[in-house]
Amino acid sequence: MAREKSWQDALPLADLLKGDATPVTLGTRELAIFDSENGITAAYARCTHGAANLCDGYFDGTHIECPLHQGLFDARTGAARAAPARIALRMIEARVQGDMIQLLL
Helix, strand or coil: CCCCCCEEEEEEHHHCCCCCEEEEEECCEEEEEEEECCEEEEEECECCCCCCEHHHCCECCCEEECCCCCCEEECCCCCEEECCCCCCCCEECEEEECCEEEEEC
């Protein structure tokens, strides 16, 4: 039976790297919380091509570039935007509750 998702505290808002990707580990999950131009978004942190941690890549406020092979992803939607990345990131619903960023996991 599948476990029902619930909102989990992920990161105090004050710890969010402004205009960047913030790495977060919840249990065994390596996640990335993006302070994008369109608000806070979140995804699993591993590149779908080479498994590098995307939080180590360049983030321009909209797109995150993989530090290993320069694949590019839209941090708002997860869409793969440049080769060699072809598979979208697995995005996670995010919200701000008070002074905490929460993720639906």
